Amino acid sequence: MVEILSVATGRQGLFEFTAQLAELVTRSGVEEGLCSLLVQHTSASLTIQENADPSAKDDLENWMNRLVPEGDALYTHVYEGADDMPAHIKSALTSSSLSIPVLNGKLCLGVWQGVYCWEHRHEGRRRNIAVHINQ
Amino acid sequence: MVEILSVATGRQGLFEFTAQLAELVTRSGVEEGLCSLLVQHTSASLTIQENADPSAKDDLENWMNRLVPEGDALYTHVYEGADDMPAHIKSALTSSSLSIPVLNGKLCLGVWQGVYCWEHRHEGRRRNIAVHINQ
């Protein structure tokens, strides 16, 4: 089955949607299979990160903003805003798609893993994530 | 079904093959499923990027070449040429595989998304991409 999940991102940063995804897996009825995701945007990413301590997410976001700052003189693609080209670069450095095995009807994640949509633009919007689940 | 796509890359940079891939999806006859890709080289990557404005691709390429320059004194793996070790690093920082859901017989990409083979070496060559499509 293929469904489009919609994840609200209010600002730059990591937004967890593990629960939304887990609900979809349950609804699919798949006991043993694969759950594959694609974010349908080039200025946001998918990442699996620690779901325990928010400071890890904050450090990750700050580190990435330092590596890929706005206003770099190298950029020529600037008409969509100062955060646009950094967003494309961050998207290339992280992941657009993920594949997560399903076992016993559940996402086969590690104990501390959460699934996140990483918003790279400042403005809030909804991000569409195409999800395929099969056996 | 599994098929090997061949993408011609004439130089460093991003080479779109969305149309080639879409044709394969049509030929597979799969209406709802998953299209998974693996580039069979460690000096090229797969990436999904904006297909509208070429300046985004140029900036991405230039930014990456600044982050991972040739001639870095750190490299010991140099006998295959000055662009070889940077190519391996760029490959590690980006993606070797991608998974794209298929819906209504088409790749379930966002409006502005294209699928690219990212060539990290200077010389032109053909890059093989293994593609799996199933339901």
Added chain:
Amino acid sequence: MVEILSVATGRQGLFEFTAQLAELVTRSGVEEGLCSLLVQHTSASLTIQENADPSAKDDLENWMNRLVPEGDALYTHVYEGADDMPAHIKSALTSSSLSIPVLNGKLCLGVWQGVYCWEHRHEGRRRNIAVHINQ
């Protein structure tokens, strides 16, 4: 089928497990299909790299350690050790999941490609990798 592979990593660096994975593909009996992997940790990654010359792996590791050093004043997430936050960042910059087509009963890798678990922490441990294989 879904199975959990266990890969021993004795220290920071890339640990190849292509043979372990190939054995699983053989055991699955799948002739044409897809092998998808997820590392169940946020301080280790999966990567496909050159399996010929160890110097490429060493350079990759040294380059990444220079890009993401320990002791960066930016980090606030430090109570799990100096190598913890760099591990999360390296995990975000590389890949948590991979998809490899299977053809003629074998992983459809390029001639020089090996599949690696990239350990980002200093201490040795076992890393669990969830593997899904289907047609």
